[in-house]
Amino acid sequence: MKDKNMILAGLVVFIVVITFPFWFNMGKAAPAPELELTAKAKAAKTCVMPTAFMTAEHMQLLDVWRHNVVRSGERMFVNADGKLFDMSLSNTCLDCHSNKEKFCDRCHDYASVDPYCWDCHIDNPKGE
Amino acid sequence: MKNSRRRFLQIAGVSALGLGAKPVLNAFALGGGKGYHVASGEDALTAEQWAMVIDTRKLQTAEAVEPIIEACNKIHNIPTAIDNKNHEVKWIWEDHYHHVFPDKTNKFLDEAVEHKPFLLLCNHCENPPCCRVCPTKATFKRESDGIVLMDFHRCIGCRFCMAACPFGARSFNFRDPRPFIEANNKEFPTRMKGVVEKCNFCAERLAIGKMPACVEASNGAIAFGDLYDEHSVVRELLKENYTIRRKQTLGTEPSVYYIV
Amino acid sequence: MLELAVKGNKWYWGWMVVLLGVIGAGFGLYLMQLKFGLGITGMSRDVSWGFYIANFTYLVGVAAGGVMVVLPYYLHDYKAYGKITILGEFLAIASIVMCLLFILVDLGQPMRALNVLLYPTTNSVLFYDAVVLNGYLFLNLVIGWNVLEAERNGVHYQSWLKPLIYISIPWAVSIHTVTAYLYCGLPGRHFWLTAILAPRFLASAFAAGPALLILLCLFIRRFTNFDPGKAQIQALAKTVAYAISINVFFLLCEVFVGFYSNIPGHMDHLKYLFVGLHGHGALVPWMWASMIFMATGIVLTVTPATRKNETSLMIACIVIVLGTWIDKGLGMISGGFVPNPMHQVNEYAPTMPEIGITLGVYAIGALVLTVLYKMAVGVKEEIHD
Numbered sequence: 001m002k003d004k005n006m007i008l009a010g011l012v013v014f015i016v017v018i019t020f021p022f023w024f025n026m027g028k029a030a031p032a033p034e035l036e037l038t039a040k041a042k043a044a045k046t047c048v049m050p051t052a053f054m055t056a057e058h059m060q061l062l063d064v065w066r067h068n069v070v071r072s073g074e075r076m077f078v079n080a081d082g083k084l085f086d087m088s089l090s091n092t093c094l095d096c097h098s099n100k101e102k103f104c105d106r107c108h109d110y111a112s113v114d115p116y117c118w119d120c121h122i123d124n125p126k127g128e
Numbered sequence: 129m130k131n132s133r134r135r136f137l138q139i140a141g142v143s144a145l146g147l148g149a150k151p152v153l154n155a156f157a158l159g160g161g162k163g164y165h166v167a168s169g170e171d172a173l174t175a176e177q178w179a180m181v182i183d184t185r186k187l188q189t190a191e192a193v194e195p196i197i198e199a200c201n202k203i204h205n206i207p208t209a210i211d212n213k214n215h216e217v218k219w220i221w222e223d224h225y226h227h228v229f230p231d232k233t234n235k236f237l238d239e240a241v242e243h244k245p246f247l248l249l250c251n252h253c254e255n256p257p258c259c260r261v262c263p264t265k266a267t268f269k270r271e272s273d274g275i276v277l278m279d280f281h282r283c284i285g286c287r288f289c290m291a292a293c294p295f296g297a298r299s300f301n302f303r304d305p306r307p308f309i310e311a312n313n314k315e316f317p318t319r320m321k322g323v324v325e326k327c328n329f330c331a332e333r334l335a336i337g338k339m340p341a342c343v344e345a346s347n348g349a350i351a352f353g354d355l356y357d358e359h360s361v362v363r364e365l366l367k368e369n370y371t372i373r374r375k376q377t378l379g380t381e382p383s384v385y386y387i388v
Numbered sequence: 389m390l391e392l393a394v395k396g397n398k399w400y401w402g403w404m405v406v407l408l409g410v411i412g413a414g415f416g417l418y419l420m421q422l423k424f425g426l427g428i429t430g431m432s433r434d435v436s437w438g439f440y441i442a443n444f445t446y447l448v449g450v451a452a453g454g455v456m457v458v459l460p461y462y463l464h465d466y467k468a469y470g471k472i473t474i475l476g477e478f479l480a481i482a483s484i485v486m487c488l489l490f491i492l493v494d495l496g497q498p499m500r501a502l503n504v505l506l507y508p509t510t511n512s513v514l515f516y517d518a519v520v521l522n523g524y525l526f527l528n529l530v531i532g533w534n535v536l537e538a539e540r541n542g543v544h545y546q547s548w549l550k551p552l553i554y555i556s557i558p559w560a561v562s563i564h565t566v567t568a569y570l571y572c573g574l575p576g577r578h579f580w581l582t583a584i585l586a587p588r589f590l591a592s593a594f595a596a597g598p599a600l601l602i603l604l605c606l607f608i609r610r611f612t613n614f615d616p617g618k619a620q621i622q623a624l625a626k627t628v629a630y631a632i633s634i635n636v637f638f639l640l641c642e643v644f645v646g647f648y649s650n651i652p653g654h655m656d657h658l659k660y661l662f663v664g665l666h667g668h669g670a671l672v673p674w675m676w677a678s679m680i681f682m683a684t685g686i687v688l689t690v691t692p693a694t695r696k697n698e699t700s701l702m703i704a705c706i707v708i709v710l711g712t713w714i715d716k717g718l719g720m721i722s723g724g725f726v727p728n729p730m731h732q733v734n735e736y737a738p739t740m741p742e743i744g745i746t747l748g749v750y751a752i753g754a755l756v757l758t759v760l761y762k763m764a765v766g767v768k769e770e771i772h773d
Contacts, residue, residue, distance in 0.1 A: 068166045070279050075335050080163035091315055125314035214432030227730040257575055263514035264503040284503050285496020288514055290436040294576020296729040302427035321425035322496025378575040
């Protein structure tokens with residue numbers, strides 16, 4: 001065990017390095033982002049589904065939309081209240097939420113996720 | 129003992145199935161539990177197998193086909209400003225008879241055929257080799273209406289479909305197409321680098337009751353309808369005219385017919 | 389056994405540093421490709437597969453070629469090969485690693501590669517190719533490692549390895565068969581649309597793999613204390629002689645069918661490769677060089693005197709490796725895409741970044757091979773002492 005000190009020192013360095021992000025950010029928790037709604041979104045009062053559902057599960061819902069539109073050609077969404085929507089990220093979601101920076105991005109940045117929807121889907125289609 | 133083993137096998141079997149059908153199950157599970165459902169729009173046009181008849185007698189010059197190609201390019205955000213020919217993206221384009229029908233070319237052709245442009249696009253084959261080779265079902269033949277479609281979200285960019293297509297109908301995004309789109313249609317998505325794309329028979333327009341853009345822009349030179357509805361405009365034309373298709377001997381059964 | 393690979397002289401470490409440098413440069417170029425897209429390669433709408441897939445195809449052959457030592461040893465009890473089966477298996481491992489990397493660098497969206505498993509598609513040959521290649525990698529790792537370790541410990545390898553060894557023999561044939569099926573089942577690509585493609589791939593594989601193995605054996609004898617053996621090298625050379633002859637025979641069969649039938653679709657690709665088509669003939673000198681190389685290889689390996697002389701045998705192996713690489717790597721893929729389905733000629737040539745990335749992948753393969761061979765040779769040297 002002549003390498004005992006070396007091993008211990010190595011272990012300490014290893015632990016410090018892998019826990020670096022935790023203690024570096026300690027006490028600096030970023031506040032939850034404030035999302036801004038456009039006038040159009042405010043006027044609509046509720047999204048295609050209740051707000052709590054949308055906050056937690058909009059990605060799963062978008063996945064259902066994508067799957068049905070692309071693979072089955074079913075474009076019509078009927079919510080619990082029987083209201084109809086065209087299942088289109090650009091033309092429905094982003095038409096209302098036309099302020100990507102103040103709506104989509106704030107939360108995505110906070111959660112450190114980088115969805116590439118906008119590589120193809122055009123944000124703010126009407127250019128408002 | 130015996131029972132529990134059978135139960136285990138059942139569960140294992142169902143789980144194995146679930147692995148393949150996961151996206152579909154997700155859709156059901158979410159839809160079922162949350163009180164919403166999805167449906168086709170009421171205006172949607174339907175067919176057993178969409179087909180197209182191109183009357184080349186009505187398209188004698190480059191000027192005649194240009195607006196047709198342009199209509200498609202505009203509506204689908206085709207990056208027409210790419211100047212490197214290697215990286216070209218084309219959904220519908222024109223070429224000479226002997227390139228379109230290399231196996232039906234005579235040494236001495238009548239001049240009209242020799243010189244007039246022929247429109248080329250995905251044939252939406254009934255036995256599409258592209259769908260057969262795709263390792264992820266990113267390109268697939270839609271069962272409801274026979275359109276050969278691309279799921280750009282799923283394509284891994286292996287380009288097997290490009291090797292499989294005998295008609296050169298597919299393009300690959302060798303780079304980000306966005307800077308090269310001249311006419312931006314904000315209602316239709318663009319594509320990203322690294323995926324394959326091609327004509328989609330305007331599935332997005334059929335879904336809201338509109339004819340494909342090229343058909344609309346063709347002044348009646350292109351007809352579109354259900355191949356298996358004997359009263360459809362397509363079948364009427366096939367009954368009255370001699371038509372040819374590209375490379376019929378390969379057995380892919382193209383759905384685009386030409387009246388020469 | 390890995391500890392054998394961390395002891396070496398300055399040549400060994402110098403070689404490793406060179407390889408790491410090439411790998412680093414290749415990786416840098418790959419990052420460029422990730423950012424820009426596959427547009428930094430010479431591929432096009434018409435020639436949609438290029439250098440990456442060509443080298444992938446060639447290396448599947450090298451991997452399958454390893455079976456030419458495994459099969460006589462385990463099926464025919466040809467004892468002499470016992471000494472070198474490990475070299476064949478480890479060559480297969482390094483080759484498969486490169487194959488998988490070539491597929492990965494060829495993808496437009498590599499982050500989605502696992503979609504192949506997430507949406508398994510049993511009608512796609514690519515799905516089966518992924519299965520057989522990974523399976524072959526796994527088989528060779530398990531077999532090679534355990535047999536070598538048993539040899540080091542002076543015991544017989546574990547009995548449960550036996551079925552795996554038997555499975556690995558047809559499995560080697562399967563990897564190149566499935567790879568040929570990628571191409572030969574496509575309507576409208578007449579150059580590939582031939583039932584002889586899989587046999588032809590196997591013939592060139594059983595020439596190129598063992599030829600490379602002979603070169604590696606000669607290298608090992610020269611620079612280490614382990615001698616793979618004269619009889620072994622001569623036996624391998626006979627395999628090479630038959631395989632390269634059959635490979636050229638198959639090619640001539642293709643030429644006969646194309647030109648005697650006089651069907652344009654079958655002739656055009658061969659014309660493009662060997663005499664040029666519509667004024668385009670970038671590959672013509674390459675293809676003739678390949679023919680000369682393979683013909684020289686046949687003469688040198690079939691003639692007993694030149695086969696038995698290890699200097700001329702070495703030359704034969706070098707020209708056979710080069711000849712089959714041009715034939716399969718350059719000609720086979722480009723040849724299938726030119727002319728395109730509209731009978732237009734758009735030629736392909738790899739770009740500098742594309743070649744750089746390719747070299748990077750080869751360097752990774754060389755690194756894997758060096759480490760594995762270092763271990764194998766280390767064990768062999770230990771036993772002899």
